[in-house]
Amino acid sequence: MEQEYHAGLSSAEMANLWTTYQGDSMSICVFSYFLKHVEDEDVKKLMTRALDISRNHVEMIRRIFKVEDIHIPQGFGEQDVNLGADSLFTDVFYLHYVKQMAKGGLETYSRLLPDIYRRDIRAFFSNCLTSTVELNDAVTRLMLEKGIAVRPPAIPEAKKVEFVEKQSFLLEGLGDRPLTGLEVSNLHKNILTNELGSALATAFSQVVESDRLRKYILRGKDISIKHVRVFTDYLNNHSLPAPTTIDETVTDSTEAPFSDKLISYHFNLMTYSGMGNYGSSISQSQRSDLAIDYSRLLTEIMKFGEDGINIMIDNGWLEQPPMAAERKS
Incomplete structure (x- = not known):
């Protein structure tokens, strides 16, 4: 054996x-x-x-x-x-x-x-x-x-094989073509993740003890709302429905169920997950305007994520991950 x-x-x-x-x-x-x-x-x-x-x-x-x-x-x-x-x-x-x-x-x-x-x-x-x-x-x-599942929007079924004939397929400004199925799906997905982030921000901002962390979380909520608006406009401009907010699924409790450390980690985990979603969406977007917007929003949440990490470091909450050996010294 x-x-x-x-x-x-x-x-x-x-x-x-x-x-x-x-x-x-x-x-x-x-x-x-x-x-x-x-x-x-x-x-x-x-x-x-x-x-x-x-x-x-x-x-x-x-x-x-x-x-x-x-x-x-x-x-x-x-x-x-x-x-x-x-x-x-x-x-x-x-x-x-x-x-x-x-x-x-x-x-x-x-x-x-x-x-x-x-x-x-x-x-x-x-x-x-x-x-x-x-x-x-x-x-x-x-x-x-x-009855609460939010499916991605439907698009027409393909009736025949077709090929792209003009560069305007990539350069939106030259043709304003319809969104591809992948582009629609990614917009829908990124709206859902931002809506969940917004709801969590609403909940966490009600219960955290740290004023600095509360302000950071509320800033994250504003970013989520803005990003949802950008993605929703793409769908609405092509007569496609967009998911709605789930903030109403948060109660008015102000008693903290989690430590500020856990809340900070959770919020940063979702932020970095969002970065991955945007990066994947860029690679699957063939409209230049859409790829540019994803890149712009990605830069914004990268800066936001860095500020969140600094909060964790300053409070002694960030556990150091496994590292390569330090050879230079």
Whole structure:
């Protein structure tokens, strides 16, 4: 029987395990709090499933790091969540939240897997991808059943094979052509993620203790609203519907369910996820005006994200990720 050489963790393997631990330890806090307030039994089952997935991920990573004699990250824990806090969200918000988190997980795991070579780590992340596919399917079916799923706009079916004849297909100013299916889909996706970010900003701004963090979060809300307006205009200008706000899924509670550290990390996590979405959208946009707008908005949220990282650094909240050896000294 062939025996596999047990190599040490590569930079990709260690970094992605570390990042996954951070994200899932945060999710354990978030889903545990959600479960204290969820009312609908179907939504409760979904929340329980999401919580179990995050707990399994954290436990598996702890085992791997222990075997490899790697320091286990601090991440987030009981000190970062107040399970007795009043309800800050409605059941409808929970479904939108899980949908967007599952979408982010699918993109992350599919992107990192090609760089994973050790068999046990490949198996772990393959399992992460599979469980997230199943979670996404479950939340999508439930949102359809509850009548709150927001599908991308429909476009006409192709009746024949056609070829691009003019450069105005790329240079919008020369032809103002209709949006492609991918461009419509990406605009829809980026509106949804910004609407979720806006709702989270509304909630978090009500409960954070730090005035500096509150101002930062409200600035993020303003950016989300502006970006939604830009993307919505593209759809409306081509008689296509755009998703609407979900701010009404946030209650008026002012009792903090999470620590400022967790809130800051969560908000920055969504900011950097948005950067990835915009980068992907640029690569799939064949209209020059659309690519330019994505690039402009991406620059804005990059600056915003940097300011958020500085808040975490100044408060001692930013845990240092695995680093390459410092050779120069």
